[in-house]
Amino acid sequence: MTSTTSTAIPAIEIHDLHKSFGTVKALDGLNLTVRPGEVRGFLGPNGAGKSTTIRVLLGLLRASSGSARLFGGDVWRDAVALHGRITYVPGDVSLWPNLTGGECIDYLIRLNGGGDKARLRARKAELLERFELDPRKKARTYSKGNRQKVALVAAFLSDAELYILDEPTSGLDPLMEAVFTEYIREAKAAGGSVLLSSHILSEVEKVCDTVTIIRNGIDVESGTLDELRHLTxxxxxxxxxxxxxxxxxxxxxxxxxxxxxxxxxxxxxxxxxxxxxxxxxxxxxxxxxxxxxxPPSLEELFMRHYGDVLDADEAAAEAAASANGAPAKKAGAR
Incomplete structure (x- = not known):
């Protein structure tokens, strides 16, 4: 991995970030920092503001106020230059249906600038084998899990300095989640930074150096797991x-x-x-x-902030099921 990032400049630096959609505040003063070589977990249930934050970082949304910077550059003004240094994996990947999985990967790598062909060929073969992905099948035949694998293979083929991952293992089985964990550790060892948004708390606990818990568009807990555990x-x-x-x-x-x-x-x-x-x-x-x-687990730390929300969701599900004469499904932290 080649990097020109100074250790003094955070990979991500968000300060007092606000984003509103009409009268709805999606972000309400969020602060978040990811330093070079750091893997930060970004936690919160649907509606907390995680995806809005990521879209702002990618230059897809313009913040209402506050600042968001990648490697010291403005995410909106400097988006083109910054995108050559990052890779992004969403939680629901859309592919070109008439291309094979291998062709999709090759196209994504070319969009990201390519690289040494022999190295990429060997690395691609390794990743395809580890993720158990058949690259000859058309993308339209892939399950959700296999579409995620295509995006992950392309991501780990890149020489990215920053990985922005939004529910990246959605649809993967536990064995593939373990493979994902290995490659995150490898990316960190190579000097990469990672922002990992996930509902899988055990996954975050395994790979993340630090965690930020977001609620109603603002960070409510932030620090290393050991630091957060001291609070409980x-x-x-x-x-x-x-x-x-x-x-x-x-x-x-x-x-x-x-x-x-x-x-x-x-x-x-x-x-x-x-x-x-x-x-x-x-x-x-x-x-x-x-x-x-x-010691308290990450799940307990998360539930301290979101137990009431999940209890309310469960109560609403029970009420709806009762009205329909069907048993309710319990709400979960994932």
């Missing part, structure tokens, strides 16, 4: 021989549950990370026989 609670499970009542009364202990087990008492609770040291000191006085502490 750790789940603790312990088997003790003593009376756990004093632990339940400690500041920072929540929802303590006790059950008799193996001649002792099993206790399960959540503890504020800021007070975890005092809580652990108290537990050590209780004849501890086993102990497990589990």
């Amino acid at each position: 609670r750790t789940n603790v499970t312990a088997l003790v021989g003593g009376d756990p009542t004093p632990v339940a009364a400690l500041p920072g202990v929540h929802d303590l549950v006790t059950t008799a087990a193996d001649g002792g008492t099993r206790i399960t609770f959540d503890a504020d990370n800021a007070r975890i040291g005092a809580v652990l000191s108290a537990i050590t006085t209780l004849d501890v026989r086993s102990f497990t502490a589990t």
